[in-house]
Amino acid sequence: MPDVQRAQVLAYRIAAHGLHRAGTDPAALAVLDLGVQDVGGRATASLAVAARTGxxxxxxxxxxxxxxxxxxxxxxxxxxxxEFPGLLPALFPVxxxxxxxxxxxxxxxxxxxxxxxxxxLLTAARSLxxxxxxxxxxxxxxxxxxxxxxxxxxRWCRGCQATHIHEQLMRLAAPLAGLALVPGASPATLVPVPGRPRIPAEADVPGATGTVQCYLRLHGPATxxxxxxxxGSTRAIVAGQLWPGDLAEVRVEGRTAHLPADRLAELEHPPEPDLVRLLPPGDPYLQARDRALLVPEKARQQELWRVLGNPGALLADGEIAGTWRAKASGRRLEITVDPFRPLPRSVRARVEAExxxxxxxxxxxxxxxxxxxS
Known part of the structure; x- marks a missing residue:
């Protein structure tokens, strides 16, 4: 079983996420294989694309x-x-x-x-x-x-002071019902997708396994x-029913983890992560579940991943080196950077460009x- 260092893993993920800016077409970005999360009202999805295309x-x-x-x-x-219609059966529980x-x-x-x-879930989807x-x-x-x-x-909702369908049930049932969200709409607005696909009759186990494989490709080695x-499931279900085949087993920081076997050479010899990026809140790179590997210091993890109002992350030379927040005033934007450590002048200059x-x-x-x- 190969032993790989933390720095190798981070360099591999940075490359897998397209942060070296090898292309300019957002549809071709590898992160779209898994999806790019939207944190409403802050153009986060477009910022994630810009971080990868420049x-x-x-x-x-x-x-x-x-x-x-x-x-x-x-x-x-x-x-x-x-790809959205084909994704729906893969979202249906096994x-x-x-x-x-x-x-x-x-x-x-x-x-x-x-x-x-x-x-x-099906009852809610049919009703929606x-x-x-x-x-x-x-x-x-x-x-x-x-x-x-x-x-x-x-359920009775204290915030709404009303009884309505369970929040998570509605969220999970909506795509199965062929419903999308209107981008940029406030409040959130649901709309039928064109050609509204049928509600899945059963789970697409190969498709759901493909989602797990994609996670391992982008965020691997992982467990x-x-x-x-x-x-959003359990380890037992993923390991027992959705675990892909043809995986490579490696040891990272004393623990066993996996990634697709065809990515092992890239993990062992990743390109140097000599880059600076301002990643938005919810960026795909920050979606890895092994947060202690991304940011070893517990206090820094708490700064970056909050219950509400996450900041963006400053990525510099292979490490998350700080957080950032933006405040708009008319046509002017002020970005406040809080580095985790002193940064060289050259890195600061690249932050200014980003x-x-x-x-x-x-x-x-x-x-x-x-x-x-300042």
Whole structure:
């Protein structure tokens, strides 16, 4: 079993994520094989694309080649529109235990509903398909579908001060019902996708396995538990039913992990990560579940991955070297960088250049970078 160093793993992932900027077409980016998460209101998906293409002219939000929908873990992700119909069966749980894990429900909750967990998901999907025949805000769609589903599928919501369909159930059922999200809409707005595909009758196990394989390709070497964390299931289900074949086993930092065997040579000899990037909150690179490998210091992890309001990450020479936040004032953007360690002047100059790209993506004419003490 080969032993690989942490620096090799990070360099491999940086290359696998396309952060060396080898191409300019967002549809060709490897991260779109898994999907690019959208953190609403901050152009994060377009910033993730710009970090990989170096261009501010390419926007997932305005490109009809991409579909935004609640997919992995019920979070909004952009996917290639041509691949979206085929993704839906791969999102359907392989069994009732998988459905409970993805919903975050206890078995007693499914028993109270009087139906198996996968049937709960199908019931919600059928009701959503009936309720949402045109663009509807999330609130309106929730109210409409709540009137159709059995009472046991609804919950009292303290924030809304109302009873409505369980939030995660609605998020997981919406894509199965052929519903996407309108990019940039506030509040969140659901809309039927063109040619509205049928609700999957059963799980696409090879497709779901392909999702796990893609995770291992982008975020590997990784474990079954880490892949399960991304898709929203359990380690036992991923390892027992969705684990790909033809994987290479390696040892990283004293633990065993896997990646596709055809990527082993790239892992052993990755290109030097001599680059500086301002990664947005929710960037695909930050979606790896082994956060301690990305950022070993616990306190720094807490700065980067918060419950709400995550900052962006400064990637410099193979390491996450700090965080950044942006504040707009008219046509001017101010980016505040909080480095984890002192940075050479050359790195700071490259951060300033990347800040210009961030401002261009966000539509601001001027940008100022603020450093500690400035």
């Amino acid at each position: 261009s501010a002219a390419l926007s997932l939000e305005d490109d009809e080649r991409f579909t935004l929908a609640w997919t992995h873990r019920g979070a909004p992700h952009y996917h290639r529109a041509s 069994d009732d235990a998988d459905a409970l894990a993805r919903l975050g429900w206890r078995p007693a909750e499914a028993e109270a509903a009087g139906m198996p967990a996968r049937e709960i 398909r009936k309720a949402v025949g045109h663009a509807m805000t999330k609130g309106a769609a929730s109210a409409a579908v709540t009137r159709l589903v059995p009472d046991a599928l609804s 079954a538990g880490e892949a399960a964390g991304f898709v 800040a210009e790209l961030v401002a261009a993506v966000r539509g601001q004419d001027k940008v100022a970078v603020r450093w500690p003490g």
